[in-house]
Structure formats: structure tokens, C-alpha cells
Amino acid sequence: MTDNTHLTHREPSAPDAVLLVAKSAFAAAPHQDMQRLAMQAEGLCGAQTVRIAFTEQGTPSLHEALFELIDEDVGHVLIVPLMLPLEPSFHNWMTKTLKRWRAGDVRPWPSLSITASPTSSSLMARLLEDLAETAQALDLSGPVRPTGEGSLVPAQKRRVLVCQGAPCNSAGADVIWGHLRNQQERQKLRVTGEGTMTAKSTCLGPCNLAPVLQVFPEGTYYGGVTEEAVDRIIAEHLLGGSIVDDFAYHPTGRKQRLRNLSE
Ligand code: FES
Numbered sequence: 001m002t003d004n005t006h007l008t009h010r011e012p013s014a015p016d017a018v019l020l021v022a023k024s025a026f027a028a029a030p031h032q033d034m035q036r037l038a039m040q041a042e043g044l045c046g047a048q049t050v051r052i053a054f055t056e057q058g059t060p061s062l063h064e065a066l067f068e069l070i071d072e073d074v075g076h077v078l079i080v081p082l083m084l085p086l087e088p089s090f091h092n093w094m095t096k097t098l099k100r101w102r103a104g105d106v107r108p109w110p111s112l113s114i115t116a117s118p119t120s121s122s123l124m125a126r127l128l129e130d131l132a133e134t135a136q137a138l139d140l141s142g143p144v145r146p147t148g149e150g151s152l153v154p155a156q157k158r159r160v161l162v163c164q165g166a167p168c169n170s171a172g173a174d175v176i177w178g179h180l181r182n183q184q185e186r187q188k189l190r191v192t193g194e195g196t197m198t199a200k201s202t203c204l205g206p207c208n209l210a211p212v213l214q215v216f217p218e219g220t221y222y223g224g225v226t227e228e229a230v231d232r233i234i235a236e237h238l239l240g241g242s243i244v245d246d247f248a249y250h251p252t253g254r255k256q257r258l259r260n261l262s263e
Helices: 028-040 062-071 090-103 123-132 166-170 173-186 227-238
Strands: 017-022 049-054 076-081 111-114 158-163 196-201 213-216 220-222
Touching: 017 028, 017 062, 028 049, 049 062, 062 090, 062 173, 076 090, 090 111, 090 166, 158 173, 158 227, 166 173, 173 196, 173 227, 213 227, 220 227
Parallel strands: 017 049, 017 076, 076 111, 158 196
Antiparallel strands: 158 213, 213 220
8 A cells, every 4th residue: 555646557566456437327237237347357457356437427436436445455456447439638637536536535545557548459459340240230110209298397496507618627527427416316306305407518607616516596606616515515505405605606796716625
């Protein structure tokens, strides 16, 4: 166990744990696919432990899976992103997010390393050959599904918009979105209290307060949002009806900076 976090493209020591990372899994089937991959990867690079995690919606989140490994006192974790294509900024985003979590955690952390995009591996050609053998013809001959079924207009009073503009994303907005969506499922927020819907949004305006979300009907802006802030906004604002002043920003007609709560 080391007390410093570092991310390198090559890590000489064998990992104690491998973390397979995907973006989202909404339904049971893709979640089971990930579990199967984890079983197939057991022993990969000599690692005794192989876990899965999701950077957006899905359980466990990256935060949950990584913190569980830290609780288990593992020495070296190899992070394997499985997304295709992998955004060029992904490794930067991952480093920033992990640094933020590391800064708020007093425990010693394992050393961390991360693999390159799966497309850079020569194994990809073999994988594509294997996949080609699983191909099934698509039947497009039937009628198009009728669209005249109608829809319920949602009765929920509250809406949370989570900004996904570039400054917010580089400040970790997608993990904030994933955390909010996971909590929405766990706490049944759509049907609890006055009901809450959530949505991703383009830039909400105050980019220097990233990551930003906005809660309606009040229109309250929250800035510098962390997972802990999301938990408080859910408990105090969405369910309790009170704005969380520690993270709220109101229009003043003047530029505002993020408040550092530790000062
Ligand atoms: S990018 Fe999020 S507020 Fe502008």
C-alpha cells in the first residue's frame, strides 16, 4: 500500500485488483454481460480480484467500486476502460476525478494504473473476427410499430438539470449525473415526496462554478457539486423543500466564484 496516487500508462508491478469500467448499464442484461466479463478476466495479469464499475449510471459506480477496493486495502489497482471509442480526454478526466476523490480521503490509497483504449490493442482484430461469426440477419420486413398509444404527462413537480457542457464535464459532471441517477433509483425519487425527474442539459451558464446543476421549479443553481452535495440536495431540497445554501448560487448581477467550504 502506498500513500500517493499515480496514474501511468505502464505499471511494472502486477495488479492486485482489476477494475473493468463501462459507461452505463440501465437494464439487467448489460450488467450481467459485465459480470460475465469480470469472471472471464479473473487472474488477468495475476490479479486475484476483478470488479466492474460504471462512470455514469449503473451499480456499482466507479466511486463505490474503487472505495470498496480501498477499504479492502489492495496495493495496486489496474483500471481497464472498456468504452469504444474512448474519448481522447478520458484519461485526463479520470485523473482529475481520482485526484478530487483522493484529496477528500484520509486513508492510504493503492497505486493506480490505467490501460490504453481497447482499439490500440492488436487483439481487437481477433475480437472483430470472433464477433463477425456471431452475426444475425436483421429482419426489417414487418410493419413499423404504431405510435398512436399516447403518453402520460408526468406529474412530478421537481426537475434537476445536470449540465454536460465541456467545463462541467471536465470537472466531473458525468460522475455527478451517474450518482444522482443511481440515487434516484435507490430512493425512488420519481414517486417520493413531490416527485423528481432528472435530465442532462447543455451549458446552463455559470461555467466557472462547474460542475453545475439546476433544480426546478425554484431554478436554484448549485455549483462545485460533489457526490456529498448531491446527497444533501436530495435530502434537503428535493425531499425537504429547503435550498442547500452551502452549494447554492443566486443571481446577483455580478460574477461569482466557487466558495471554498474548507476555508
Ligand atoms: S458548461 Fe456547465 S454551466 Fe456552462
